[in-house]
Amino acid sequence: MPDTETETAVPQDVDPRGEKKPADVLPPPQMRGRKEQPEQPVMEPEEAVIAAGRDQKLSEQNAANATDWFLSTDPADSLATQLVIQVNVGTDEDHWIDWTIRSVDAEILRRLRKEASGNRATRRAGGEVDDMELSARMIVEGTVDPPIRELAARQGLREPKDLVLRRFANKPGLLLLISDKINEVSGFNEDNVREAQAAGN
Numbered sequence: 001m002p003d004t005e006t007e008t009a010v011p012q013d014v015d016p017r018g019e020k021k022p023a024d025v026l027p028p029p030q031m032r033g034r035k036e037q038p039e040q041p042v043m044e045p046e047e048a049v050i051a052a053g054r055d056q057k058l059s060e061q062n063a064a065n066a067t068d069w070f071l072s073t074d075p076a077d078s079l080a081t082q083l084v085i086q087v088n089v090g091t092d093e094d095h096w097i098d099w100t101i102r103s104v105d106a107e108i109l110r111r112l113r114k115e116a117s118g119n120r121a122t123r124r125a126g127g128e129v130d131d132m133e134l135s136a137r138m139i140v141e142g143t144v145d146p147p148i149r150e151l152a153a154r155q156g157l158r159e160p161k162d163l164v165l166r167r168f169a170n171k172p173g174l175l176l177l178i179s180d181k182i183n184e185v186s187g188f189n190e191d192n193v194r195e196a197q198a199a200g201n
Contacts, residue, residue, distance in 0.1 A: 081185045082144060087178060091170055099178065100144040103186040112137045132172060135179035136161040142182035 040059040043051060048058060048066035058066065081103040086096045104112075116134035140148050140160045152160040168174050183189075 083181070083185050085178075085181055087174060089167075089171070089174070099146070101142050101178070101182050101185060102144050104138070104142050104182060105186075108141055109186070112141065132165065132175055133161070135175040136164040136168075138179040138182055139164050139175065142179070142186070 040062060043058075043062045043065055048062045051058060051062070051066075082100060083102075084098055084100050087099045089095050089097055112134060113129055115137060116129045116131075118130075148163060149160045152163040155163065157163050164175070
């Protein structure tokens with residue numbers, strides 16, 4: 001019988017010198033498929049609050065910044081919100097105009113409710129808040145554009161809310177609708193608060 005050479009099988013993960021190939025070494029199971037998460041940039045406290053409100057997951061540093069904003073007593077740190085809405089001021093035909101509103105703070109809200117409750121004697125007698133009066137005053141305080149105070153002064157009106165009441169005399173429902181929008185941007189919106197479990201979904 002002719003001689004035959006027997007070839008020794010070399011494992012695929014070992015080179016001819018008998019050394020294990022490092023390229024074929026797998027990482028530990030717990031490391032497989034793990035991706036490095038990009039580091040979140042540090043946000044200003046106000047930015048962190050806004051990001052949290054958009055359900056963005058915050059780093060520990062940014063979560064602390066959001067807390068710092070909440071604990072701050074500096075009025076300059078407050079979040080003043082503006083929103084442009086459209087209002088149909090037409091009667092026979094639609095006439096939509098842009099109306100810029102802003103949030104109002106708690107102190108202004110208390111004052112407006114007091115003013116819409118009549119004089120001191122009326123309040124002591126248990127007088128109720130006049131909804132239309134309150135809405136008109138809210139619109140004056142919460143409107144950025146059109147410039148209601150300036151327009152009222154041009155017409156010689158001492159109270160800007162009188163201009164609002166006069167202008168919406170034929171569509172009084174708009175008073176309530178616009179003031180409701182101002183309330184919403186001031187935080188009076190149920191969508192701004194929810195259960196913690198729902199927030200994590």
